Amino acid sequence: MQRMFMRRTGLALLLMLAASALTFALVSAAPGNVAALIAERAAGAGADGEMIAKIANDLGLNDPLPVRYLRWLGDAMTGDFGISLRTGKPMAEEFAERIPKTLALLAGGGVLALLLSLVMGLAGAVSNGGLVDKLLHALALIGASTPNFFVAAMLVIVFSVMLGWVPTFGVSGFSSWLLPWITIALFPGSVLARVVRVNLQEAMSRPFATTGFAKGLTRRAVLLREALPNILIPYMTTFGAQFTLMMIGAIVVERVFGLNGIGAFFIEAIRFRDFIGMQAVLMLFVVFFVSVNLLVDIAAMLADPRLRRPRRA
């Protein structure tokens, strides 16, 4: 077991390195870009080729790519992610300001998606082919098909414009998080609701469910005590995948609701050719996604008693 952990973790670290190297190569391949942009900032339109060349030299931008990558990596290890070409602030500062907001968004969304999926999936399983089950299936399909920016827009129309319960844009207290959380949780919640429902159905058709009935449990009890533990692993795996996809939702939601998290920064970096910012955020993303996948893999291994306690002869 331990060996498997080490191996997975090792592979994950390797993956992080490789992915970050690749992104660095792609983003920073043309040194002229960064130098030109810095020159623009400093001297406005008056930046000329000579100035750009000098800046490039000073910053070591003409060194071979691997050298620049290692230098950048070394800096990153000490917390220096460069200075944003767009805002002029150190990336570390941008991170400190923005990451908590995105994390709050993801955390709230994750919890909401968890609750939504369990409620919908279980309710459907209890109904078992009845009206509620069919209705929830349709709802899950719609939830998994509606673009999140449309959901955001609709929620704003209903709850802000028509009902006025919740502020439209910007962050101002707890209530302003509600619409963003609901928006970001709808897609994963719907996908996971189907995972719960389908897996519960499958579990209920397995022999141990009949044993559960033979024990004298009611159908509800069999669902909760016997079937539910058996969906844990497929659920966790899908949850992990959906959690990483939520980052994309976060990007959109941050933009729609005017939250200045890391997602919004990423989009602005792309639009304004802030290569340094892009590189820093991509590194962050790589670490985030690979770590989440690793954690989910490990959790899934731990959750399976067959792996946790291998069969002794």
Place this chain on the structure above:
Amino acid sequence: MKNWPWLILTPALIFVLIGVFAPLLMTHNPSTQDYSAVLAPSSWSNWLGTDYLGRDMYSRIIGGARTSLVAMVFVLVAALVIGVVIGSFAGYVGGRTELVLISVIDIALALPSLIIALALIGVFSGEAWSWMSDYWKMILALTLAWWANYARMSRAVVMAELQQPYIEAARVMGASHMWIFTRHILPHVLGLVVVYASADAGALVLAIATLSFLGLGVAPPTPEWGQMLVDGMSYIEEYPSLVIIPGLALTAVVISFNLLGEAFALQKVPRAVRGGLLRRKKAARAVEEAARAQTEAKV
């Protein structure tokens, strides 16, 4: 109701047909601005009203269908071809080449597709790429972000098929590698991949719309639903229809492709269309999991 399995295909089919015949279905030129009839409600001349520049909403929706369809087809076909070629090659050749290719595939799968697409669009904003239009940057970015999944799938199928006894038999009879691959293995790969792609199409349409919504995809005046939506956001309080109409169109298209995917998964699509795809899909998945379990057991 015996024909109802084919009904599942219909909504997706409608989308394709609208996209193909778009110019014939439009009532106006979707880019023509008419300042005299700005933000007009629906009427006999403008069935769905006009937007903030006086452009006919109905024609823009039809035009958007075509934009999405064309872009989606480009990306899907390209990603499919690249993915199948690389993945099949890796699975068939094996050895160190396979290892290298798998590493590339795994790295490409480390990030979600849309994030990769966004990053690539960021890369393409550099000087070296300024010759490419925004539209083609988006297509290229999405293609490079999308191929890896198909590569992994193809490799799994190839590996599963290589276990089959008739492969060994064919080789003994002196068949060339190309022959074996094209005749025996490729059909299985394509079977699985096409099934997956038909459901994936919906996700791709969504991705295109999301990119356009973020201002990084299709640029105006080309009609595109995501872009129409972001334009409409400014008028959301008084003229919500600018947002609702493209939103509903998008949702409808994605639902139809998701239904298609679910129908394939539940084997409701008639045999003629499906063939033996599902069995192979299950076999491929089973083999992949078995291989994974084996490697775990070795550790």
Place this chain on the structure above:
Amino acid sequence: MNVPIYAVENLVIDLYTPTVSVRAVDGASFHVLAGETVAIVGESGSGKTVMTLGPLGLMPEGVAVDLHGTAKADGRDILRLSPPELSALRGGFFGVIFQDPMSALNPMLKIGPQLARQAQLYAGLSAEAARREAVSLLARSGIPDPEDRYDRYPHELSGGMLQRAMIALALAARPRVLIADEPTTALDATVQAQILALIRQIQKEDGIAVVLITHDIGAVSVLADRVIVLYAGQIAEEGTAIDVLTAPLHPYTRGLLASVPDFRSNTASGNREIPGIPPNQAQLMPGCRFADRCDLVQVSCHIHRPRLQTVGLQTVASGEVPHRVACPVVLAAEGIATYD
């Protein structure tokens, strides 16, 4: 006078799936007394599982079930009970052992706590006492080192151990009737004998009634006091084990017993199979269902449905047990009138 602890009368069970409907059990009656073992014998698809587990509501999900007749347990007709009432009875009155313990036990749950929970709910024990009871049940079922096994998961035990654990689980709620559905089919030959011995021992000690569903004649001869032979949803023959096994009347029973391989016989004829296959119960013809495969078949066999009639009586400790057969040809040979 012994009152049956579980008595089923005129049971008719129809099964419905989206594609087909089947009358799985067609007018069967049986009972079991405290302390006795009744074996229900038949081939796969004969309806023996449906007949026994159907009234308890233990049919797999996805199959719609229609039950007619009466099934009396603990003085009540369980077919008329509401689902929660039936659930309670299932736990406390009936204990069930299933065929494949590896799949019948939940892979995600530890074994011991399940037993303890049954003891707590149905035997009214405290949590602490229930745990001790669970451990002692495991020990009684022949599981070595029960304290350790209490916290184990099913995949950590061998097939034989698991079946013992399942027996312990069934007994934890102190049932009056133990239903064993093919308890030895999935086990190795040596383990089979041990499990059967265990069941017999438990029955002797606790005086519970045992219903053994099986197609294994060997198990029948070891455990059963009485035997019921089921064919295509109808009872073909019933009586004491000695009667049915040594003097079988129904052509099907005779064929069944003859097809059991006997390594001691030197005959060069080998095993004799019953020709043909069981009927498709979704499309049944009138008359005797065994007619197509029967070596005694007559024209009237295809027209009239045979009824169970008594041929002889055996006196045992619990009373008199009739030997009954549903075959007019055999009955005629015995000099017994069949149709009115």
